[in-house]
Structure formats: structure tokens, C-alpha cells
Amino acid sequence: MNSSQMENFLQQVNSYIKEAFSAGKYLYNGLSVTFDHLRRRPVTVQYPYEKLIPSERYRGRIHYEFDKCIACEVCVRVCPINLPVVDWVMNKETKKKELRNYSIDFGVCIFCGNCVEYCPTNCLSMTEEYELAAFDRHNLNFDNVALGRLPTNVTTDPSVKPLRELTYLPQGVMDPHEIPASDTRVGKLPEEVYDWMRPESNDNKDKVSNPNN
Numbered sequence: 001m002n003s004s005q006m007e008n009f010l011q012q013v014n015s016y017i018k019e020a021f022s023a024g025k026y027l028y029n030g031l032s033v034t035f036d037h038l039r040r041r042p043v044t045v046q047y048p049y050e051k052l053i054p055s056e057r058y059r060g061r062i063h064y065e066f067d068k069c070i071a072c073e074v075c076v077r078v079c080p081i082n083l084p085v086v087d088w089v090m091n092k093e094t095k096k097k098e099l100r101n102y103s104i105d106f107g108v109c110i111f112c113g114n115c116v117e118y119c120p121t122n123c124l125s126m127t128e129e130y131e132l133a134a135f136d137r138h139n140l141n142f143d144n145v146a147l148g149r150l151p152t153n154v155t156t157d158p159s160v161k162p163l164r165e166l167t168y169l170p171q172g173v174m175d176p177h178e179i180p181a182s183d184t185r186v187g188k189l190p191e192e193v194y195d196w197m198r199p200e201s202n203d204n205k206d207k208v209s210n211p212n213n
């Protein structure tokens with residue numbers, strides 16, 4: 001083997017070592033992220049049997065009160081896409097607007113909240129209802145009857161278990177990630193509740209076995 005062949009062989013070995021080192025580095029980075037997530041508590045819920053409680057200022061389906069509306073169309077003017085449809089007629093005797101129908105298409109709505117903020121009579125409000133999926137997009141066009149329906153409340157629905165991730169977080173913390181397990185929690189974790197209940201159950205067993213005590 002001459003010097004040129006030896007030099008070419010060493011270059012190939014050096015390139016192979018660099019590629020192997022780079023592959024090991026990428027593998028280590030990927031596994032470090034995986035193991036970092038393994039030590040975190042799960043943040044997923046078993047939807048639809050478990051649901052997270054929306055935040056206080058969550059902007060869900062709009063609730064509309066027909067009796068309060070004066071057909072001023074302020075909501076239409078402040079809407080970025082001119083979405084609300086206000087159907088009214090002028091009463092010639094009273095010279096006032098008479099509202100006939102009001103509708104919002106939630107298939108187009110961006111839930112910016114401008115209509116709620118600028119409504120002079122507060123007939124519009126944002127709710128915590130976020131389940132608006134439909135097989136037909138035309139079903140997302142809500143008239144004043146559908147908009148006037150009271151919103152569903154997660155906490156009062158007996159078919160689901162409401163969950164609030166903030167219950168297990170320290171006071172004032174909003175992000176569940178990268179929180180040390182040693183930090184004082186607002187509520188008890190499930191295993192802590194189980195440990196807290198076990199002594200009480202053992203005491204009850206002792207009372208049953210020794211009724212004279």
C-alpha cells in the first residue's frame with residue numbers, strides 16, 4: 001500500500017468516525033428529550049369522558065340575548081370579516097328598528113371577541129363551549145335561537161369528569177412542564193391522596209375487628 005492509498009484510507013476512517021460520532025450525538029439528544037418527558041406527569045385527558053375546564057377568559061361559542069339587542073349593527077362594523085347577519089325592519093309607526101333575526105356562522109368566525117367587547121347593550125358574551133364540530137358546515141350557522149341556548153358547562157355535566165391541571169401545580173404557576181416534584185402543590189397528587197386515605201381505612205378495620213375498644 002503506497003502513501004496515497006494510505007492517506008485515502010485514513011481519510012475514510014476519519015470520515016467514518018466523524019459520522020458515527022455525529023449519529024451518536026443526535027441519538028443522545030433524542031433520547032434525552034424522551035427521558036425528560038418520561039419523568040413529567042401526563043397532561044393528556046381521556047376525551048370525551050374527561051375534559052379540561054377552560055380558563056376564565058376563554059373565548060368559546062358566543063351567547064346571544066335577543067331581548068337586549070337593539071339592531072345597532074355595531075357588532076357587524078367592528079367584526080374583521082363583517083360576520084354577524086342582523087335582519088331588521090323599520091317600524092313606520094314607532095320609527096324604530098325591529099329585529100327579525102340574528103345569526104353568526106361559526107365556521108367562519110375567528111373568535112376575536114370584538115363584537116362582545118363593543119356591544120352597547122351587552123347582549124353578546126363569550127362562553128366556554130368549544131365543541132362545535134359538525135358534518136355539514138351549514139350547521140355551524142347559528143341563528144338567534146341557537147345562539148340563545150345556554151352554554152354547556154363542563155363542571156355540571158354528569159357524564160364527564162372535569163379536570164383542572166392547575167390543581168396539581170404550585171401557587172401561581174401556569175405551565176405544568178419542568179416543575180420539580182419537590183415544589184409545594186396546591187392540591188394533592190393521586191398517590192398522595194391514596195397514602196392519606198390508607199391510615200384512615202386501617203383504623204376503621206381495627207375498629208371493626210375490636211368493637212370493644
